[in-house]
Amino acid sequence: KNEVEQSPQNLTAQEGEFxxxxxxxxxxxxxxxxxxxxxxxxxxxxxxxxSGKKKHGRLIATINIQEKHSSLHITASHPxxxxxxxxxxxxxxxDKLIFGTGTRLQVFP
Amino acid sequence: xxxxTQNPRYLITVTGKKxxxxxxxxxxxxxxxxxxxxxxxxxxxxxxxxxxxxxxxGDVPEGYKVSRxxxxxxxxxxxxxxxxxxxxxxxASSLLAPPVAYEQYFGPGTRLTVT
Numbered sequence: 001k002n003e004v005e006q007s008p009q010n011l012t013a014q015e016g017e018f019x020x021x022x023x024x025x026x027x028x029x030x031x032x033x034x035x036x037x038x039x040x041x042x043x044x045x046x047x048x049x050x051s052g053k054k055k056h057g058r059l060i061a062t063i064n065i066q067e068k069h070s071s072l073h074i075t076a077s078h079p080x081x082x083x084x085x086x087x088x089x090x091x092x093x094x095d096k097l098i099f100g101t102g103t104r105l106q107v108f109p
Numbered sequence: 110x111x112x113x114t115q116n117p118r119y120l121i122t123v124t125g126k127k128x129x130x131x132x133x134x135x136x137x138x139x140x141x142x143x144x145x146x147x148x149x150x151x152x153x154x155x156x157x158x159x160x161x162x163x164x165x166x167g168d169v170p171e172g173y174k175v176s177r178x179x180x181x182x183x184x185x186x187x188x189x190x191x192x193x194x195x196x197x198x199x200x201a202s203s204l205l206a207p208p209v210a211y212e213q214y215f216g217p218g219t220r221l222t223v224t
Binding site for chain 2: 050094
């Protein structure tokens with residue numbers, strides 16, 4: 001069983017739709033990262049959170065430490081949101097990050 | 110501008126020909142790491158470094174070497190590349206190592222093809 005699992009693997013949406021991407025993990029963590037990988041390949045950090053909720057523009061990330069689950073929401077989705085979204089968690093008491101396999105989102109006009 | 114740079118961005122090479130992919134960061138970060146990304150497998154850690162002269166193996170270190178002689182640079186060396194090392198490679202850095210929660214900065218990626 002993967003230590004970090006994302007769902008869905010692929011997601012298509014019409015512009016304006018509300019998007020939810022889920023990440024579940026089985027290890028104890030100090031924080032969770034959400035990353036965005038553009039079609040060109042570059043990876044940028046969107047959020048790092050250890051509790052509650054964070055918001056940046058149309059993006060909202062939530063985490064429930066007890067349930068070992070995080071969600072990334074995109075409100076009023078736009079074609080420029082099309083990307084692969086990756087969650088990552090540090091393994092507690094190690095120097096490593098482990099990554100989900102990503103959710104590929106396509107938003108059509 | 111805070112950034113992680115990698116070179117080259119694209120490389121096609123032949124089996125057995127030694128190559129080096131450079132990585133440099135300008136943020137005085139202590140932690141640097143190399144990952145490879147393959148379809149369906151996500152990002153997997155190759156090697157990481159906690160600071161100058163401190164490196165350690167990640168999950169898939171076979172066939173790779175690294176060095177950290179200066180804080181800003183963390184080159185990835187393939188002494189004898191093989192086709193199974195064809196992949197997309199990312200260098201990343203953060204102020205401190207996980208599990209301390211700091212933002213990760215990624216380089217633009219190097220697409221390597223070994224024939």
